[in-house]
Amino acid sequence: MNSFAYTRADGVTHAVSERADEPTAAFVAGGTNLIDLMKENVARPTRLIDINRLPLATITDTENGGLRLGALVTNADTAYNKKVAKNYPLLSEAILAGASAQLRNMATDGGNLMQRTRCYYFYDLATPCNKREPGSGCSAINGFNRIHAILGTGTPTGEVQCIATHPSDMCVALAALEATVRVTGPDGDRTIPFAEFHRLPGDTPQLDNTLEAGELITAIDLPANGFSKNYAYLKLRDRASYAFALVSVAAALELEGNTITDARIALGGVAHKPWRRPEVEAMLHGKSVGNDVFQTVADALLDGAQGYGHNTFKLELAKRAIVRALSQAAKLN
Template identity: 55%
Template structure:
């Protein structure tokens, strides 16, 4: 790890200016991802701007939405009364992620901005367009068991990337139509969560539609009816700390055994949380049944494409969607 400068501003303005004035400066909060990247030489910031002294930890109910500060710890959010009462799907997703020790350090903002755990990204021996654009994608012809089947960019070897986004929390935020509140030198702006993360396209090294100096202030989750029939299903290699092979955030609003509204999003299958809008539409107005859920799951799959080692996801994904919906509807 290369030497770096460390500062801990207590004013938001000072933190933003410190990063804006130095192209090699980075914000740091819990550091549960950034420090790993620094140790492996994937990033080498000249300056770390510690934002833990900023007032960004509050979790509060506002008119029409719940606001969660960017510095709120994952463990605190998962246990908070307002989260459990208004958006239990978020708590389920957070509790499925990482380990207890990491959840006690990791922040909401850091969770949203964490980078892929693709082994080719983490190992400088292999080519990786995300780590160094134009070098190629080691996963395309390598061991790609954990990699993406949706939103792919594999046609141009110089820009290809089939890595997946690792966050569980973000899958639930996607399903619940969250908004990300950010601030930079140009002021504040709100970004719809579905637009916050990027598909690889021609810039696989960019994970989010965020300016370099911009800092996440909070996430805002609109009030919703999904307080009872929700389920976060995470399928992984081991029950303890592991990233998802496939995950599903499912939320239903039910009345007289029919579906009034539905939300579905996938994790472990794309460069960003993967929302299933067509499947959601197909569920509305339908009776609660396994047949209904199977038909919706089929609508999720037409654009999927597998590689040498992850074809199992083509079967696992629809099965996981059905299972998550059955659990949300209390059919199991």
């Protein structure tokens, strides 16, 4: 591990100004991913700005009937919060499907959004990786790529530079719920729709999200509608606990009788960001629940998907997972 300086921020403005003065610094809260990256020499911040004492560790009601999750609320406190569990059970279940109890006790909600891929080539400094060193190549494309992406990997010219996946379970649920990310930076405050927070690799695979330089996540806003009645979070993985998703599905439905009036579907484990296609979700509007219509939607969601050898099994696995999750959300089984 390289040497680094340390600063304990005493306010949001202090934290942001410290980062602005030293662009190679990094914010640290729970550190459950950043410290691993530093140990592996993948991340080399010159300074750690400790934000744990900032007043960002509460869950509060919003004026529109939703909830605001402070960026420093732990994953465990979020999952077990009574209002989250009651009104946003999809989010609670997704969080509890991730990591381990010890990690959830340390990991923060803001940090969860900032997780970097668990691609083994990204962590191996002896191998080329466009995410770690742009222009060096992607070892996963022709390597062992069982855990890698099948959607959203291309550039406008058709070239593929990175097939890493985003590892979060929580973010898949937040994508389905259409949360909003609140940030503060050198230019002030702004909000980012969750669908626009994470990004596909394209020509700049080293960039995971759309944060501007020096910006700090302060909160995540949940909308009033939490789809608390008809929902499902399905996570398929190689072992039953403490494993990242091969494919995960957050499914949420609004029903009038057997008729679907609204639908959300977000996929994890298949792309560089939680994968949603609202135009495909709209295909369910006005339809009666049933596996036939769910299969049609699953096929449409996987349109354009590409396997790279070891991960080609995900093409069929994802379709089956979508049908199963929608069936569970509709309480068909």
